[in-house]
Amino acid sequence: MKNLRVVIIGAIAVIACFCFARPVLAFCGFYVAKADTSLYNEASQVIIARDGDRTVLTMANDYQGEVADFAMVVPVPTVLQEGQVNVGEPAIVQRLDDFSAPRLVEYFDPDPCEPVRLFDEAEMMLPSAAPQSAGRGAASDEALGVTVEAQFAVGEYEIVILSAEESDGLETWLIQTGYNIPRGASELLQPYIRQGLKFFVAKVNLDEFDRAGFQQLRPLQIAYESPRFMLPIRLGMMNAQGDQDLVAYLLTPDGQVELTNYRTVKIPSDVNLPTYVEDQFGEFYGAMFQRSYERENKEVAFLEYAWSMAGCDPCSAEPLNAEELRQAGAFWVAPNSSPWESNVFITRLHVRYSRNKFPEDLAFQQTNNQEFFQGRYVMQHPFLNGASCPAGREYRRSLPARFEQEAQTLARLTGWNINDIRRQLPAVGVRPVDESDDTWWEELWQRSSQLLNQFATAG
Amino acid sequence: MFRDARDYQILFLSLFLCLGLVTRDWTLRPAVIGVAIATTLLTQTLFSLWGSYQAVGNGQTGELVLPATLTGGSPSGRWQLAWDNFAFNWRSPLISALGLSLLLRVDHLPTMALAAFVAIASKFLLKVDGKHFFNPANLGIIAALSFTHDAWVSPGQWGEEIWYALIFLGAGGMVLKRVGRWDTTAAFLGSYALLEALRNLYLGWTWDVWLHRLSSGSLLLFALFMVTDPRSIPNARPARLIWALSIAGLTFVLRNYFYLSTAVFWTLFLLSPLTIALDRLWQSDRFVWKGWAARQSVIG
Numbered sequence: 148m149k150n151l152r153v154v155i156i157g158a159i160a161v162i163a164c165f166c167f168a169r170p171v172l173a174f175c176g177f178y179v180a181k182a183d184t185s186l187y188n189e190a191s192q193v194i195i196a197r198d199g200d201r202t203v204l205t206m207a208n209d210y211q212g213e214v215a216d217f218a219m220v221v222p223v224p225t226v227l228q229e230g231q232v233n234v235g236e237p238a239i240v241q242r243l244d245d246f247s248a249p250r251l252v253e254y255f256d257p258d259p260c261e262p263v264r265l266f267d268e269a270e271m272m273l274p275s276a277a278p279q280s281a282g283r284g285a286a287s288d289e290a291l292g293v294t295v296e297a298q299f300a301v302g303e304y305e306i307v308i309l310s311a312e313e314s315d316g317l318e319t320w321l322i323q324t325g326y327n328i329p330r331g332a333s334e335l336l337q338p339y340i341r342q343g344l345k346f347f348v349a350k351v352n353l354d355e356f357d358r359a360g361f362q363q364l365r366p367l368q369i370a371y372e373s374p375r376f377m378l379p380i381r382l383g384m385m386n387a388q389g390d391q392d393l394v395a396y397l398l399t400p401d402g403q404v405e406l407t408n409y410r411t412v413k414i415p416s417d418v419n420l421p422t423y424v425e426d427q428f429g430e431f432y433g434a435m436f437q438r439s440y441e442r443e444n445k446e447v448a449f450l451e452y453a454w455s456m457a458g459c460d461p462c463s464a465e466p467l468n469a470e471e472l473r474q475a476g477a478f479w480v481a482p483n484s485s486p487w488e489s490n491v492f493i494t495r496l497h498v499r500y501s502r503n504k505f506p507e508d509l510a511f512q513q514t515n516n517q518e519f520f521q522g523r524y525v526m527q528h529p530f531l532n533g534a535s536c537p538a539g540r541e542y543r544r545s546l547p548a549r550f551e552q553e554a555q556t557l558a559r560l561t562g563w564n565i566n567d568i569r570r571q572l573p574a575v576g577v578r579p580v581d582e583s584d585d586t587w588w589e590e591l592w593q594r595s596s597q598l599l600n601q602f603a604t605a606g
Numbered sequence: 607m608f609r610d611a612r613d614y615q616i617l618f619l620s621l622f623l624c625l626g627l628v629t630r631d632w633t634l635r636p637a638v639i640g641v642a643i644a645t646t647l648l649t650q651t652l653f654s655l656w657g658s659y660q661a662v663g664n665g666q667t668g669e670l671v672l673p674a675t676l677t678g679g680s681p682s683g684r685w686q687l688a689w690d691n692f693a694f695n696w697r698s699p700l701i702s703a704l705g706l707s708l709l710l711r712v713d714h715l716p717t718m719a720l721a722a723f724v725a726i727a728s729k730f731l732l733k734v735d736g737k738h739f740f741n742p743a744n745l746g747i748i749a750a751l752s753f754t755h756d757a758w759v760s761p762g763q764w765g766e767e768i769w770y771a772l773i774f775l776g777a778g779g780m781v782l783k784r785v786g787r788w789d790t791t792a793a794f795l796g797s798y799a800l801l802e803a804l805r806n807l808y809l810g811w812t813w814d815v816w817l818h819r820l821s822s823g824s825l826l827l828f829a830l831f832m833v834t835d836p837r838s839i840p841n842a843r844p845a846r847l848i849w850a851l852s853i854a855g856l857t858f859v860l861r862n863y864f865y866l867s868t869a870v871f872w873t874l875f876l877l878s879p880l881t882i883a884l885d886r887l888w889q890s891d892r893f894v895w896k897g898w899a900a901r902q903s904v905i906g
Contacts, residue, residue, distance in 0.1 A: 314810075338809040374865045401755075402713075407867040408818070410630070410765040446766065506814040512867040514758035517713050518633055 191391065192240050193378065196398040196476030197513065200372045203476030207240040207366045217364065218326050218350040220382065222339040224373035226296040227308050227347060234302035235366040239474045243396045245464035247452035247495040249414065249522030251428045252461055256530040259542035291316035296345060303356040304367060309346040311336070317346070326350075329385045339379070368476060378509045380500060390445075390501045397494040398477045403453045403516040404494040408507050410447040411496065414522045415439060415560055421553045422526045423571045431524075434561035436497070446504045452495035453520040457487050492517070527553075529573065611784035612697040618777040619704035619831065625773075626708065630763060639707045641715045645722035646699035646706075653730040654695065659688035698742075698837075699726055705743035705832065709824075709871075713756035720754065721746035739881040741835050741874055748875045751868065761867050764823025771826055778830025787834045789843060793850035795829050801858040828870045840881050842888035849884055852877055 194205035210217050288295060292312030299306055311317035314337035321328050326348070339346070349367060356364075383391065397404040405411040415435065424431050439449065459466060467475070469484045477491050498509065529546050550572045558565040627634060662684050702725045712718045725746030729738045732745075750757035778791065799820055806816040833839070833853060840846045853873050860869035 334810065338811050341809045376865070405760060405762060407761045408822070410762050411760075444767070503814075506812065506818045510865075510867070512758075512761075514711070514760070515713060515756045516633060516711065516758060517756070 191383070191393040192244065192396070193393070194240065194243060194396045194398065194475050195376075195378070195404075195511075196478065197376060198400050198479050200374050201370070201478065202373065202376070203368060203370045203478060205235050205240070205366050205368045205476055207237075210364050214351050214356055214364065215353055218348070220321070220326075220328070221347045221349075222344040222379045222382070223308075223347045223369065223371065224344060224375045225371045226310065226345050227306075227369055227371060228297055229299040229301070229306075231370045232299070232301045232304075232306055233368040233370070234304065235368045236474050237363065237365050239471060240366060240396075242464065242467055242471055243475060243493070243495075244394070246459070246462075246467060247396065247454075247493060247521075248463055249416075249432055249451055249524070250461065250463045251420075251425065251524045251526065253422070253425070253526040253528060255528045256542075258530050258532075259539045260536040288320065291320050293317055293320040300352060300355070301367075302365065303351055303359060303361060304349045305352050307348045309348060311340050311346065313337075314340055321348075332382075332385060335382055335385060339382075370476075370478075376511045376513070378511070380498075380505060380508055384500070384502045384505075390499050393498045393500065394451075395494075395496045395498070396475070397496065397511065398456075398472070398475060398491050399494075399513045400479055400490045400492065401513055401515050402492050403450075403514050403518065404496070404511050405450075405514060405516075406448050406496070406509055407512045408510045409498075409505070410443075411450055412439075412443055412447045413520055414449045414451050414497070416520070416522050417525070418556050418560065419525045419527055419553050420557050421550065421568065421572055422528055423573075424524070424557065425526060428524070431557070431561060432522075434563065436499075438560065438562045440499050444504075445499070445501065448496050448498040448509075450494065450520060451497050451522045452493065453516075453518065454493060455517075455519070456489055456491040456493050531573070610697065611781055612701060614777075614781050614784065615701055615831070616697060616704065618781065619701065619708065621777070622774075622827070623704060623708055626763070630765075633711055634707065637715060638712060638718050639703070641718045642703040642706045642722045643700065645719045646703040646726050647696060649723050649726035650695060650699040653727065655688060655692055657730065658692045659684060662687045662691060698729075702726060702742045702746070706746050708827065709743070709759055710747050710750055711758050711760055712750065712754075717750055717754045717757050721750040721757070724749040734882045735885075737837075737881075737885070739838055740878045741832055741838050744832060744871055744874045744878075747871050751871075759868055759871065761822065761824045764827070766818060766821040766823070771821055771823065774823065774826040774830055778826070778834075781831075787836050787839070787846070790834045790839060790846045790850045791829050793847045794833050794854050795826075797851050798825075798829075798854035798858060801854060805858075805862060825870070832870075833874065838878065838881065840884040840888065842885075845884035845888040849877070849880060852880065 192207040194203075194207075196203040196205075206219075206221070293316050294310045295307060296310050297306075297308040309317065309320070311320075314333040314335075317336050317340065318328065318333040321332075336346075347369065351364065378393075378395065380393070420431070436449070440447075456467060456472065466486050468486055469480050469482060469489060472480045472489055472491055473482065477489075480489050480491060498505075527549075529549075530542070551569075554565060554568045554572060557563065557568050623639070703722060706718065706721055706725065710718065710721055712721075723746075725742035728740050728745045729742050732738055732740055747757075747759065751759070779788065802816055802819055806813065833850065840849050853870075856873040856877060857869050860866045860873060866872060
């Protein structure tokens with residue numbers, strides 16, 4: 148495999164997702180300010196680990212504002228007690244992101260003049276990333292119809308679990324308690340109250356936060372049992388303008404997770420791109436995602452990765468060990484079990500949503516779909532040194548067409564100007580048509596060179 | 607153009623399948639469709655032949671006049687006669703196979719074969735007064751979901767685009783008009799939409815939430831092509847209306863209070879036996895496909 152080198156540029160892909168997709172982001176609940184500052188969270192990432200009705204939801208905060216102003220309200224299906232809330236490791240979200248990020252891989256063409264052994268050829272065939280198959284104040288509270296079901300502190304957070312009878316009462320309670328919730332919140336809170344959902348309200352205990360010396364807020368994890376497999380997004384659309392991005396890492400024991408009330412579409416994958424894309428993979432992915440999103444009428448969720456956690460090919464990061472999987476909420480993984488035995492399937496869904504195209508909250512379902520998928524983009528480096536043998540000349544003549552093909556693929560996926568792309572293609576250094584006087588039949592039989600040789604010998 | 611309404615149904619279901627394959631990136635493989643079609647046709651052939659053999663033995667051979675020497679003869683003679691009398695019904699199994707391919711997703715081929723076998727076998731084995739009461743494709747889906755670990759249905763796969771809805775409504779309307787079962791679809795969709803509207807009103811969602819819940823392509827496909835199978839639903843109109851309302855009600859409950867993404871399929875499965883009771887209460891002529899009536903008496 149010496150002439151086949153696979154380089155993974157996962158980190159760039161991460162940038163692609165969270166830097167180039169820069170619209171204002173908000174979380175599945177909403178952040179509420181305690182002062183009148185406009186607060187927007189930058190990126191929403193959630194991990195949902197689910198087996199049967201048991202669910203562990205990890206909500207990652209990339210909150211950029213003043214910590215004192217941070218607060219969030221998330222509808223949850225059941226009343227949560229202190230033991231059901233946990234502060235997670237910030238690194239775990241990053242680990243899952245790195246592991247499942249869309250990846251750029253590169254291959255090198257061999258010297259066309261070197262005879263190639265057959266088994267090498269088999270090895271050099273591009274492994275297909277296409278589907279492979281393999282082996283989830285009490286008196287006033289009462290008057291407002293708001294019940295504080297539980298109140299406790301976890302790490303740097305202060306948590307209140309509320310149930311409410313009327314949305315107006317809940318809105319009043321939140322305002323009285325010092326949460327400056329967005330205007331019109333009451334209207335949006337009502338459907339959740341009437342569906343019997345509870346409200347998970349979190350804010351930061353500044354003393355605790357300062358004492359621990361954290362640089363940023365750590366992810367909050369909640370564990371509950373409910374047949375509802377959903378993620379509320381409506382509240383989060385209140386304090387954000389335009390499109391929002393959500394990346395959900397869904398861990399199940401059985402297979403892929405998909406949305407039941409929106410289409411789940413695979414992101415374009417397994418395409419050959421011009422090699423210069425290496426330096427701008429982030430821009431490429433951002434542009435391609437946006438274009439795919441528009442092409443699908445802005446109303447689908449994109450599948451970016453679906454794979455058993457027991458393996459990866461190629462790996463963009465070290466596979467997660469049992470401890471990390473448990474940190475991510477995969478409670479069914481036995482501690483200290485080998486990664487190859489871990490019964491975890493990961494689905495990475497990237498949803499870019501807006502109020503008019505995503506009126507309903509996201510509803511998921513586990514499927515038994517074991518098909519593997521990854522967002523994978525291929526650079527095939529040409530062999531540009533020498534190659535003066537007939538096979539080499541043939542190879543070089545084939546390159547411009549190949550480059551053109553790659554350029555057109557890039558233009559089609561990103562909407563970039565084809566002429567700008569063409570200008571950045573590598574120079575082959577050959578005239579594609581009249582490079583050689585040999586006709587193809589002469590190339591086939593090489594009679595002229597044989598004749599010349601004969602003359603030379605005779606002469 | 608076609609004499610038999612099932613030909614339209616086959617045409618439209620094939621069209622949807624092609625449309626899905628081309629414009630929707632499903633996890634649908636041609637091999638799976640092939641297995642579905644082959645299994646349904648084979649199962650239908652075997653059961654029909656056996657039915658024909660039995661019928662010959664009992665001397666019930668429909669319109670054929672039999673030579674006296676052949677009746678009640680040796681088993682081989684009986685088989686010969688059964689073969690001669692055997693009329694192959696390829697349309698119904700093909701429709702079931704297309705329905706299964708559209709709705710059911712599997713990891714492995716044997717799962718689809720199981721679903722297809724159960725679908726067709728149920729037509730012959732689960733009968734009351736000679737009428738099967740389970741929708742074959744629906745029963746196949748339930749069997750695959752219950753007995754295997756690699757089957758699922760994807761309710762979100764069609765999305766909500768309006769032109770799909772129009773195609774489904776147009777195509778379904780044509781078939782239903784010929785079959786005369788549009789009342790069932792109207793009652794089902796109407797009452798389901800009403801229930802969802804009431805819920806929407808109660809919860810206080812904006813109306814685009816309601817519209818989004820109803821414009822699901824999968825729901826329309828079910829309403830137009832599965833809940834209306836004229837052979838397995840009640841014969842009399844009042845019975846059909848009650849039946850459609852029950853399906854809508856139970857679907858609503860399973861979807862919104864039990865959070866079942868496969869609510870429609872379970873509902874149809876659970877309520878299918880109701881057909882028998884409703885047929886007893888409201889007597890009416892049983893549906894037969896045009897041009898097929900004569901043969902039906904033989905092969906059932």
